[in-house]
Amino acid sequence: MTTIQSIAGQDEQHPDVALVERVRAGDVSAYDTLVRKYERQLFRIAQHITQNKEDAEDVMQDAFLKAFQKLDQFQGNSKFYTWLVRIAVNESLMRLRKRRTSKMVSIDEDLETEEGTVPRDLADWAPDPEQNYNQAELADILRKTIQGLPQGFRVVFALRDVEGLSTEETAETLGLSVPAVKSRLLRARLQLRERLSRYFHKKNGSVETGSRELRAES
Amino acid sequence: MTCTEFIALLDDLIDDTVAAETRAEVEKHMHKCGHCEVVFNTTRKTIEIYRSHEIYDLPNDLRERLHAAIMARCKKGC
Numbered sequence: 536m537t538t539i540q541s542i543a544g545q546d547e548q549h550p551d552v553a554l555v556e557r558v559r560a561g562d563v564s565a566y567d568t569l570v571r572k573y574e575r576q577l578f579r580i581a582q583h584i585t586q587n588k589e590d591a592e593d594v595m596q597d598a599f600l601k602a603f604q605k606l607d608q609f610q611g612n613s614k615f616y617t618w619l620v621r622i623a624v625n626e627s628l629m630r631l632r633k634r635r636t637s638k639m640v641s642i643d644e645d646l647e648t649e650e651g652t653v654p655r656d657l658a659d660w661a662p663d664p665e666q667n668y669n670q671a672e673l674a675d676i677l678r679k680t681i682q683g684l685p686q687g688f689r690v691v692f693a694l695r696d697v698e699g700l701s702t703e704e705t706a707e708t709l710g711l712s713v714p715a716v717k718s719r720l721l722r723a724r725l726q727l728r729e730r731l732s733r734y735f736h737k738k739n740g741s742v743e744t745g746s747r748e749l750r751a752e753s
Numbered sequence: 754m755t756c757t758e759f760i761a762l763l764d765d766l767i768d769d770t771v772a773a774e775t776r777a778e779v780e781k782h783m784h785k786c787g788h789c790e791v792v793f794n795t796t797r798k799t800i801e802i803y804r805s806h807e808i809y810d811l812p813n814d815l816r817e818r819l820h821a822a823i824m825a826r827c828k829k830g831c
Binding site: 561563566567570571574575578579582583588591592595599600603629652653654657658659660664665672673676678681692696697699717721722724725727728729731735 | 760763764767788791792793795796797799800802803804806807808809810811815817819820822823824826827828
């Protein structure tokens with residue numbers, strides 16, 4: 536059985552620590568290395584939260600500048616990357632608040648407590664369903680689908696499953712408890728699965744496509 | 754094992770953090786419940802697809818421009 540595991544390791548001698556030390560000692564070129572290493576990830580995370588390309592560009596720049604200014608506050612208790620992601624998440628939320636001045640924005644927004652815990656679409660998918668679409672179509676489907684998730688689910692899925700943070704790191708980054716992250720992750724995964732099902736069903740008609748409930752008893 | 758109990762274990766199953774004896778029960782349930790097998794396989798596939806496809810691409814020219822802007826500000830002390 537294939538498994539999907541977090542890529543986050545627990546190595547205490549992380550190479551980022553040495554780079555951070557060099558930056559603190561005045562070597563700006565070491566920061567260049569760190570920026571290059573994480574700029575794609577930060578841009579993606581900012582896009583997941585703001586859902587706007589221009590905002591994501593600003594967030595990415597502001598997050599790296601803020602991290603540079605605050606580098607003395609980085610304790611080394613958490614990984615540099617996790618610390619950086621926390622800054623980017625906060626910058627992204629601030630950017631959303633600026634856009635929607637009348638509305639509070641938080642990662643708790645729009646959460647419906649019951650939705651998405653019971654799978655309804657139980658028809659199987661085609662063997663490699665993504666191959667029925669070209670790259671652009673697929674990217675469009677994936678974007679539309681994840682953008683339909685509530686913010687609080689989307690950001691947990693993005694950090695945990697797309698960026699590979701551990702459950703604990705995701706919790707720390709978002710200021711949530713570990714059980715809250717787990718609960719949101721399950722619902723995010725199930726809701727995405729449900730929404731993608733309409734694109735990825737087997738198409739030969741040999742599979743039922745109607746909605747059926749899971750049995751309560753086995 | 755019921756389907757509801759199975760769904761509660763779904764994340765641990767996908768992340769491979771289920772204890773050995775529980776895994777045996779889970780696999781037994783999946784063997785006789787086609788619906789739960791579909792939910793497991795398609796949820797795992799959902800994650801794989803999102804992990805392996807770049808949906809928010811950062812084009813190289815934009816990346817270089819943003820990178821240069823960040824480093825120019827850092828060199829000036831921000």
